[in-house]
Amino acid sequence: MNYYEVGRIINTHGIKGEVKLTITTDFAAERFQKGVRLYIEDQKEQPIEVKLQTIRRQKQFYLLGFSGYDSISQVENFKGRKLMVAQEDQQKLSVGNYYYRQIVGLDVWDEKNNQLGVVKEILNFGANDIWVVERPHKKDLLLPAIQDVIKKVDLENGKIEIELLDGLDV
Incomplete structure (x- = not known):
């Protein structure tokens, strides 16, 4: 179990x-x-x-x-x-909601189909979660878990598609 x-x-x-x-x-x-x-x-x-x-x-x-x-x-x-x-x-979640364990470890891809990294942890600051993406040879990318940024979560293929808004990748 x-x-x-x-x-x-x-x-x-x-x-x-x-x-x-x-x-x-x-x-x-x-x-x-x-x-x-x-x-x-x-x-x-x-x-x-x-x-x-x-x-x-x-x-x-x-x-x-x-x-x-x-x-x-x-x-x-x-x-x-x-x-x-x-x-x-555990409770069943509504469509579009996920347990942290389902998100951590997924690959993150941008709108140009470039792999950015892997979600290594999730931070909770109240208004929305922040997904921390570990990237090779770069600082971690902090993604707010909002619809404007997170476009698709594909659990079957282990992939998250995002739109990298201006100012997120500094």
């Missing part, structure tokens, strides 16, 4: 078994609900299945409590680990 990160446990919170989480998913409201099944990364074995019992927001973080984990000593070793969702539990 494949698992995908939805957050990272950065610390414990209080003495009743809660953990403090940074979010790495666009679907926090759906992902973090009471009774939802998630998995905690375990380097030695299969991920540890947990069920959400409590969910609270604290600034940009979430405070989560898991069923059966009622003390700080039970969750202390979760610090620094990924909180994940199973592939089977």
Whole structure:
């Protein structure tokens, strides 16, 4: 089974078994609900299945409590680990929307059919994502993930077609 990160446990919170989480998913409201099944990364074995019992927001973080984990000593070793969702539990996306894992690694081509590089990571700054394209012998190209720039995403062929607007390639 494949698992995908939805957050990272950065610390414990209080003495009743809660953990403090940074979010790495666009679907926090759906992902973090009471009774939802998630998995905690375990380097030695299969991920540890947990069920959400409590969910609270604290600034940009979430405070989560898991069923059966009622003390700080039970969750202390979760610090620094990924909180994940199973592939089977991922939501279906609408047409034109993609998971980061689907975009990272795709080849990027411009409107003149020149290969520019490969998407190496995606940054999220709020208004829209920025796709970071690694190019041989050049600085990384930062592409805003907007319709004016991203013309076509072809997952089958591993290719993204873009229009390189003035000022993007500096």
